[in-house]
Amino acid sequence: MFKKALITFLILGQAYALESIWTDLTKSKNRITRYPNIIKQLIDKEMYHTAVPYVKEYLVTYKGRTNKNFEYLFEQVVSKVGDRQFILLPESYLKNIDSPTLKYLLAKKQLKRRKYKEALQTLNGTIPSAHPVKPFALHLEGVAFTMLRSFKAAVGAFENCIDQSTSSNDEVRARQLQINQDYCLAGIARVKYEQRNLEASELAFIDIDKRSYIWPELLIEEAWNSYYKGDYNRTLGKLVTYKAPVLSYVVNPEINVLKALSYYKLCLYDDMSNIIDDHYKEFDKSKQVIDKMLAKKHSLEWYFKFINSYVDGKKYYDSLTNKLLENVRKDPAFIQLYKSYKDGLREIKSIKKVRNRRLRKILAINLKDSLFLQQKLIGSYVKKVFKLTSAQLEKSFVGLSYLRLEALNARKARLYSGITDTGARGDIKYLKRNSKQYFWSFNGEFWADELGDYVFALRSECQK
Numbered sequence: 001m002f003k004k005a006l007i008t009f010l011i012l013g014q015a016y017a018l019e020s021i022w023t024d025l026t027k028s029k030n031r032i033t034r035y036p037n038i039i040k041q042l043i044d045k046e047m048y049h050t051a052v053p054y055v056k057e058y059l060v061t062y063k064g065r066t067n068k069n070f071e072y073l074f075e076q077v078v079s080k081v082g083d084r085q086f087i088l089l090p091e092s093y094l095k096n097i098d099s100p101t102l103k104y105l106l107a108k109k110q111l112k113r114r115k116y117k118e119a120l121q122t123l124n125g126t127i128p129s130a131h132p133v134k135p136f137a138l139h140l141e142g143v144a145f146t147m148l149r150s151f152k153a154a155v156g157a158f159e160n161c162i163d164q165s166t167s168s169n170d171e172v173r174a175r176q177l178q179i180n181q182d183y184c185l186a187g188i189a190r191v192k193y194e195q196r197n198l199e200a201s202e203l204a205f206i207d208i209d210k211r212s213y214i215w216p217e218l219l220i221e222e223a224w225n226s227y228y229k230g231d232y233n234r235t236l237g238k239l240v241t242y243k244a245p246v247l248s249y250v251v252n253p254e255i256n257v258l259k260a261l262s263y264y265k266l267c268l269y270d271d272m273s274n275i276i277d278d279h280y281k282e283f284d285k286s287k288q289v290i291d292k293m294l295a296k297k298h299s300l301e302w303y304f305k306f307i308n309s310y311v312d313g314k315k316y317y318d319s320l321t322n323k324l325l326e327n328v329r330k331d332p333a334f335i336q337l338y339k340s341y342k343d344g345l346r347e348i349k350s351i352k353k354v355r356n357r358r359l360r361k362i363l364a365i366n367l368k369d370s371l372f373l374q375q376k377l378i379g380s381y382v383k384k385v386f387k388l389t390s391a392q393l394e395k396s397f398v399g400l401s402y403l404r405l406e407a408l409n410a411r412k413a414r415l416y417s418g419i420t421d422t423g424a425r426g427d428i429k430y431l432k433r434n435s436k437q438y439f440w441s442f443n444g445e446f447w448a449d450e451l452g453d454y455v456f457a458l459r460s461e462c463q464k
Contacts, residue, residue, distance in 0.1 A: 018045065018354050018363075036070045043073060048080040049344035049370040050351065050363050059089065063096045075101050075132050079173060082340050083108065084377050085370070100127040104137045107144075116144040132173075135164040135180055142187045151191050158187040172339075179332050182212045190221070198229045213332045216242075216250055223258055232262040237454035249326035251389060253283065253396035260403055267414075267462035269407045276400045286320030287393045290386055293321075300379030307382045311338070328385050337381060341374045414463065 021038050035058040042051035055077050058070070078086065078101060086094075086102075087109050094106040103126040110119040119140060127137045138161035145154035165181035168174040189204035205222045208215055223238040239259050242250055256279040263272035298306075310316075310325040328334050347367055354360040 018350070018359070021359060021363075036073060039070075039073045039077070043076055045350055047347045047350055047363075047367075048077050049340075049374070050347050050367045051077055052081060052085060052370040053366040056086070056089065059086070059097060059102070060093045071099055071101060074099065078105075079132070080340065080343065081370070081374075082336055082377075084337070085373055088373075100131045101133055103127060104133040104140070107137065107140050111140055111144060114147075116147045119144045120148075129164075135161055135177060138164060139180055139184050139187070142184060146187065146191055146194065149194070151195055154191050155188055158184040158191070161187075175332075176336075179213050182208055182214050186214065186218055186221075189218075193221070193225055196228075198225055201225050202229075213330075216247055220252055220254060220258070223255075227258060227262060227265075230265075232265050232460075233456040233458055235262045236456040236458070240454050240456075249323055249330060251320065251323050251327050253279070253389075253392045257396050257399050257403075260400055264403060264407055264410075265462075266458055266460045267410065268458065269411055272407055273404070276404055279396065279400060283320065283393055283396075286318055287390060289318045289321065290324075290390050290393075294383075294387060294390060298383075300376040300383065303379035303382040304375040307334075307338075307378065324385060324389060325382075328382055334378070334381060337374065337378050341371065341378065344371050344374060 018041070021041055035054045039051045039054050039058075042048070042054070055074060083105055087105050091106060091109060094102050094109065103122055107119040107122040110116075110122060123137050123141055127134050138157050142154045142157035142161060145151070145157055161184035162181055165177045165184065168177055185204070185208050189201050189208075192198075192201035192204055202222070202225055205218060205225065208218060219238055219241060223235045226232075226234040226238060236259060239255055239262075241247065242252075242255055256275055260272045260275045260279075263269070263275065307325060307328060310322075311329060316322055316325075344367065348364075351360060351363045351367060354363060
């Protein structure tokens with residue numbers, strides 16, 4: 001009996017705590033002063049999505065420099081809901097308030113629009129070193145400097161980013177910082193690649209832990225690095241890693257293009273033709289399925305339901321569609337978006353406990369607006385992945401068709417020259433390795449510590 005009474009008391013206590021919001025909404029005449037207090041009360045109840053409309057209203061109403069209290073509240077909401085809901089606001093509103101978090105969001109928006117100099121101007125001296133968004137702002141700086149080909153400044157920004165992306169006691173923030181640190185490590189490797197300092201780029205890529213969320217997407221970049229070094233055997237070795245069961249969800253048509261190019265450079269035309277044939281066999285029909293789906297111009301809500309059904313266990317008849325959805329499901333950006341949405345759904349229970357009917361209705365509308373936008377953001381992300389894959393496949397078909405013609409001409413030239421090949425196809429002597437690399441034969445199984453370190457031992461059949 002006592003336990004039941006205690007539970008009832010706690011529920012009512014929470015309800016009355018939210019009821020005080022009604023006082024702020026009805027008695028306070030100044031919207032600017034009342035919103036931070038409302039936002040704080042909602043954050044205290046972990047109702048971050050319900051607080052979003054009030055945060056946006058404050059942002060579009062207030063001008064000038066925010067106080068530390070609102071800045072802290074704003075950073076709390078962004079850390080739980082994500083920044084995409086606020087990046088959608090027009091730049092004019094993002095420029096109104098002198099807030100470090102808003103400066104970061106504005107710079108991110110400008111970077112996506114390829115306004116690299118404006119992004120750097122926005123970030124220049126506006127975010128204190130101890131501010132929570134500083135590590136992420138440093139990553140933006142590094143990317144902007146790289147795109148402007150200011151490589152020395154880019155490396156400096158990335159190095160500062162690595163130093164400041166330290167661990168956190170909060171699990172979500174710790175994961176975000178780790179991913180940010182890995183992207184900054186990758187940024188340094190990319191700068192070296194752009195400078196065509198391929199040896200340094202290769203060493204920089206090694207610094208990224210294979211357990212990182214972003215490592216699978218970087219493997220193709222490492223492979224290109226080896227390709228431009230002329231180490232085609234190592235390129236093929238890195239690409240074969242994508243056949244490992246743990247990476248079976250990865251979809252990137254560029255992998256087969258680079259494989260075919262590497263075999264072409266080794267004059268192994270039969271192997272190249274097999275790659276091209278397999279590529280068409282695997283993707284030709286699936287591309288038609290994807291293109292038909294995109295042609296129907298489904299709403300963003302449809303794409304949200306599409307991925308939501310997959311997460312709940314539904315599988316589709318087309319294998320590429322399932323692989324793309326699995327690829328999305330494992331992407332760090334999607335994980336954050338989707339987790340935020342699921343957390344938002346839990347706020348419904350808190351709203352149902354509010355006794356004031358009018359307040360309950362207002363809060364429910366706020367939550368619905370935020371969650372509906374979150375659905376659209378997720379749907380937009382999924383749609384973008386499918387559109388990008390379709391474009392990549394189209395590009396790969398064109399490239400591989402051209403490569404097939406080039407190989408045909410090379411075969412004709414070899415035939416007319418009368419040269420025949422009688423050498424061994426592969427041998428350890430064809431390996432390129434340094435004193436720190438050792439030879440281990442592949443036993444047909446993929447081991448975690450070996451991923452990304454495979455290298456072929458094929459002899460080039462090109463005739464000098």
